[in-house]
Amino acid sequence: MRRVTFLFSLLLSFYMYRILSYVSPHLRDCPSSKFKGLNSVRAPIGYKALVTGGAGFIGSHVAKDCFNFGFEVVAVADMSGGFRKNVPAGVRLVLGDLKDAKFVSDLMEKERFDVVYHLAAYF
Numbered sequence: 001m002r003r004v005t006f007l008f009s010l011l012l013s014f015y016m017y018r019i020l021s022y023v024s025p026h027l028r029d030c031p032s033s034k035f036k037g038l039n040s041v042r043a044p045i046g047y048k049a050l051v052t053g054g055a056g057f058i059g060s061h062v063a064k065d066c067f068n069f070g071f072e073v074v075a076v077a078d079m080s081g082g083f084r085k086n087v088p089a090g091v092r093l094v095l096g097d098l099k100d101a102k103f104v105s106d107l108m109e110k111e112r113f114d115v116v117y118h119l120a121a122y123f
């Protein structure tokens with residue numbers, strides 16, 4: 001009986017080890033040095049990013065990362081979802097509806113973004 005218990009705990013430890021050391025397949029072959037380098041990635045000076053849905057869950061995180069990378073960041077939201085408090089410090093919030101073609105074209109013309117992350121959407 002003790003031997004069975006021992007073998008069972010051994011097997012359990014093995015599976016626990018496999019689960020805890022699992023690395024997602026898409027990261028398995030990625031050299032860890034690539035991740036370390038991320039902290040030193042900087043946006044070119046003066047680059048401006050538009051993050052649509054920047055008051056939402058995903059958009060606010062993208063906006064924060066863009067800001068930390070050194071972009072000037074503008075978030076657009078119509079506040080049909082998300083929260084004002086989600087908009088990270090340093091990110092400018094512009095209220096507007098992306099279904100309004102004039103609003104979008106005026107915004108693009110005025111701000112001259114270098115990069116756009118379109119995250120204003122719902123599941």
Ligand SMILES: NC(=O)c1ccc[n+]([C@@H]2O[C@H](COP(=O)([O-])OP(=O)(O)OC[C@H]3O[C@@H](n4cnc5c(N)ncnc54)[C@H](O)[C@@H]3O)[C@@H](O)[C@H]2O)c1
Nearest residue numbers: 053055056057058077078079080081082097098120121123
């Ligand atoms: N939340 C998740 O776990 C998750 C996971 C994978 C993919 N996504 C995708 O990411 C996108 C954003 O999801 P989320 O969870 O951040 O949603 P969210 O509801 O938290 O935020 C959506 C944002 O988009 C804005 N928005 C919606 N329609 C707009 C319009 N017409 N004009 C201007 N702003 C508008 C809202 O004001 C809000 O700020 C969706 O496409 C979703 O499918 C989300």
